[in-house]
Amino acid sequence: MEPSLISSFISIFVLILVLFAAYLAARFAGMRxxxxxxxxxxxxxxxxxxxxxxxxxxxxxxxRSFVVGMTQQTMSTIAEIEASELGGGDGGTTDMSFVSILxxxxxxxxxxxxxxxxxxxxxxxxx
Numbered sequence: 176m177e178p179s180l181i182s183s184f185i186s187i188f189v190l191i192l193v194l195f196a197a198y199l200a201a202r203f204a205g206m207r208x209x210x211x212x213x214x215x216x217x218x219x220x221x222x223x224x225x226x227x228x229x230x231x232x233x234x235x236x237x238x239r240s241f242v243v244g245m246t247q248q249t250m251s252t253i254a255e256i257e258a259s260e261l262g263g264g265d266g267g268t269t270d271m272s273f274v275s276i277l278x279x280x281x282x283x284x285x286x287x288x289x290x291x292x293x294x295x296x297x298x299x300x301x302x
Contacts, residue, residue: 216236216237217234217235217236218234218235219232219233219234219235220233220234220235220240220261220273221233221273222273223273223274223277228246228247229244229245229246229247230244230245231243231244231245231253231273231277232244232245233256233273233276238258239255240255240256240257240258240261241253241254241255241256242254242255242256242277242280253280254280254281254284256276256280260276260279260280261276
């Protein structure tokens with residue numbers, strides 16, 4: 176074999192080793208970061224992105240759940256959700272999507288524009 180062919184194979188082998196090492200380093204760093212930011216007492220159950228730097232979060236703290244509004248500048252609690260509404264109890268809730276829970280909470284807080292249609296199974300959000 177020619178020396179240039181051997182050096183080409185060595186270069187390709189070294190490149191593959193470097194890429195594999197970078198992959199392993201990224202996986203290891205990702206696992207360390209994930210375990211470092213994990214909380215024993217709080218959990219983000221669900222989230223809805225409303226726009227750039229705006230979201231609604233369903234946050235579980237212990238046995239309590241909260242709807243939290245988040246922007247780039249602030250976070251504020253919008254409502255507390257009962258465990259039965261999230262399907263943890265015998266609440267009988269059939270549609271367990273975050274949107275339906277949020278709309279149900281807004282309707283109970285008498286927010287204008289959110290009212291039930293069709294006996295409670297469908298929503299009219301004013302649009």
